[in-house]
Each structure stands twice: as structure tokens, then as C-alpha cells.
Amino acid sequence: MTDLDVFGWQADESGCGFYRVQLPMQGIAALGHGVAHSVRMPEAARDNPATVIVGQRVCKPNPTVLWQHLAAQGRRLVYEIDDNLWDVDGSSPAAHKFFADPEIRANLQRNIEVATAVTVTTEPLADIVRQWNPNVHVIPNAVPDWLLDHQPARRDDGTVTIGWGGSATHQMDFEQVADQLKRFLARNPGTEIHCLGNDYARWMRIPKDRARFTPWVSSVEAFLRTIDYHVGVAPLRPHVFNQAKSALKAIECGALGIPIVASAVRPYEDYVQHGTTGYLVRRDHEWGQYLRALVNDPDLRAAMGAAAREQAAAHTISRTAALWEKAILG
Template structure:
């Protein structure tokens, strides 16, 4: 087996793409020898020269192994991209799991023994510095090929609003779903497409105007499934969301799709209001901004082009030097 310079220990298959697989793919393209898996191979554990990036390691068994790796002299990099200490009860499974005192203690201990910690946003970096001073802020990046990809959008006059994401966003739809429903109710030529977790039912539109695509085989296939004319990014003002990244807006922007997003961090820090999309500060602005984009093809195209220029600064080839510094520095 070829000696591995860097091994990425993923928390799961899908969640490991942006923070493990994609950075390691780019590092491999730059000449490093990398590998990743949700399992820890013996040949990695036995080679003390292998740097291990561990994604939110906190399960008891994984924690014992992580602590053993630290004691044996492995260089460890702890990767985390969510504020797991402030998950809202509207996501009951995750709230219960990460609210467990043992799990919280494991997170703290595993962060403390790492040589470095990588995070996506400054609020998250600020939280983790209490346990490890060597925190590296590395924003989420998209694959470079996405900038040249043209989404397969409907051309029959129907305007598709789109969203994709996971199970911690229920509180966001509870807060803003009614406004999106009002827009769809008054615009019969529009539909909504949800990817990942299905929040279509919270919008309350007829079945023929609501599409749902469950999680697909991998993230690259997910990105090729995006077919919106307008991306929507509802986000409730909540401490958990303050540590979120603007990944939805970056994905859409790379595809030339403008977004309408809640004017809260992280979107407030990324979306160029009126240029790459719109930021919603008051409830009635959802309908106003969505209507403007739905009725103006030239505006959608122009904002989409500007969003693509913005997203070109967030590709993995642009940001991989930050990963190199965190891992090898």
C-alpha cells in the first residue's frame, strides 16, 4: 500500500464531500497522496507519519481511537462545520444526540488533542478557540467544474424555485415557508423543487407544482440535479444558523442562478444585494423579490452571471492553499 500523507476520516458519505473529499482531491491533484473513508484502515492507524483529518469525531468508539492516535503521535486535524452545541429542538434527532453530555465531552476532548482545527465560519472559529487555539477558518468551496456546468432548467414558461439541504432546516421553513407559499399561491406559473429533505409540504401547494428529489448517490450528482431558475435560502435568526456557511448561495451562484435569501449571517456576508441576488429583511420582501425575478428573464440572467463571477472566488482551487496551511503548516 502506498504511504498515505493525509487520510480523511469522514463522519458520513454525503457530509464528507465538501470538507474531506473535495479538499483531498485537490491536494492529490497537487501531488499529495491522500485517501478518505468513513472507516479507519489499519494501515493508516499503524503509520504514525499519516496526518489524519477527523470530521466531528464524537462517538465513543471513534473517540477512543482518536485519543489513541493522539497518544501514538499522529498529527490530527479536527474538522467541524456546524455549531453542534446549539441545534434547535425542531431537529429532534440531532438535538438529542449532540445534547448528550458524553458526546459533548468527547467533542471537547477530541478538539483539545488535535494539532489544528478547521472550521467554515468565524462564529464557529470563535466558539472552538476556547478548546484549541490553532483554529483555521477555511470557507466552503465548490468544485471548479461547476462554473462551466449549465443547469437543465425548464423552458416552458414555468419558473422553478429551488432549495436543497438537510434535516436541521425545519425551523427555517417554519419561519419563512408561509411567505414562499403566498408567492406560489399568487403565481400559478411557478413551482418549487426541494432536494435532500422534503419541506414541500410546509409550503402547501398542489402536488403538480411541487417536486421533491431525495438524496442522490453523491454530491456531484446532487449538484447536477439542481435545475432552478431562482434559488431560495430561508434562514431563521438563530444562534445555530450564525455559524452556517453560505454554501447554498455559492452552489447556485456557480451555476449562474440568483438567490433570494434571508438577510442573516451567513447570507448577509456573501450575497451582494441587488447584484447576485436579494436579501430579505422583511417578510413581504419574499414575494416582492421572487416576483421581480420570476417576471424578468434578463434580470435573472444578469444576476446569475454576476453570481457566477462571485462564486469563482469560492472554488476549491482558490481555497486549497488554506487547507495546505492547516494540514501541513
């Protein structure tokens, strides 16, 4: 491993690792920099004082020891965090327990404090992090450029697929919409729901003949190629944790030409163009109202999908790579 300008130290191999480390590394590599990324830090990155280290939510004990050691050496360290980890809801018990641990919280704070810079996804998250480090760069989530040209393999037998994809950390969000989705599917027989990643259709007790489930696949890019919705849904509870999240699900769907029906909570309020690229739900009955409008009108779906794709074109990694370059390399 030679000429390594930047090493991205991922926290995981899931969506967070992809969107906030792997994809940004691809973006700045395209600008001519030598990059690498992994969940393990190689000696070439650790021992080369010229290599900038981007550390994703470094907070476990052993990684913290290394991070603090590198900081003491005067290394350029960029701390990456994309969630409000101080307000994880109890409906995600494993994450809630982990980030409520006093040692983990202390490590988060002191690792942010010694970083040269911090990168975050949204302004609300930046406001939280600035109490420990003033040099915060807000870099919105972006999607791979190829997504704009990809055509989802949707059903063409007359059944309209309503879809959602993500991890098992959205129970509180689906609690907001479960009754409305069940009622909509019951009243609209030519529809189905497709869940990717976690089977919230089963959790909502939607009949098996009206639901499909695709478990998490090998990579985020494979996951994106699995999306086959006609209409996307993005429920989000108005919770302090969610106020700092991004509109990534709307951007993913939009890049694929899929209109979305989303909760009118800050991430989506700031992104979805109501009535143009999708709909924002402010009252429970509007889930059914907006889904019916899109299900019953293929021309409306096509027009909104095209507008959503045009909007998403401004949110690809090639458009945000320069922001990463500035934050990471100064």
C-alpha cells in the same frame, strides 16, 4: 495504499463528508500529496506515523478511543467541524438529542483539545472552538471547479422554477418562509417549487401540481447536477446555530449561474451582494417582492446569475486547496 500523506476520516457520506473531507482531499491531491478518505480508518493510515489524520467531528465513543490513542502517540491530528454542535435546535430532534448527550459533548471537547489543529468553516464557529484549541484555521466552504461550466437543465416551457436543496434539518428555517412561499405561488401561476433532498414543499402543504420533489441522490456531485432552478431560495432563521453556518447554498447556486433570494442572516449577509448576485430578505413581504422581480424579468435573472457565477469563481476547491494544505500539513 502507499505514500499516504493525509487520510480524511469522514463522519458521513452526505454533504458534510463531501464538502469538508472528500473535496479538500481532492484539492490537496492536486497539489501533489498522497491522500485517501473513508468513514472507516484503514490500517495503513492508523499505523503509519507519517500519515496526518483529518477527523471529522469525531465524538462517538469508539472513534474517540482511537483518536485519543493516536494523540497519545504524538500523531498529527486535524479536527474538522463545520457546525455549532453545542446549539442544535430542537426542530432537528435526532441531532439535538445526540449532541445534547453529556458524553458526546465531553468527547467533542477533549478530541478538539488534543488535536494539532482544528479546521472550521466560519469565524463565528472559530470563536466557539478556540476555547478548547487556539490553533484554528478558518477555511470557507468551496464547490467543485466543474460546477462553473455546468449548465443546469432548466424548464423552458415558460414555467419558472424556484428551488431549494438540502437535508431534513431545516424545519426551523422553512417555518420562517412557509406562508410567504405559499402566498407567492398562489399569486403567480407560472411558477413552481422544486425541493431536493427533503420535501419541504409537502411539509408546507403546497399543492402537488405546483411542486416537485427529488429525493436525495447517490452522491453530492449527482445532487449538484440535479439542480434545475431558475431562482434559488435560502431561508434561514436568525438562530445561534445558524449564525455559525456558511453561505454554501448561495455559492452552489451562484456557481451554476442561479440568483438567490436569501434570509438576511449572517452567512448570507456576508456573501450575497444584494441587488447584484441575489437579494437579502429583511422583512417577510420581501420574499414575494424579490421573487416576483426575478420571475417576471428573465434579463434580470440572467444578469444576476452571471454576476453570481463570477463571484462563486473565487470559491472553488482549486482556490482554497492551499488553505487546506497549510492547515493539514503545517
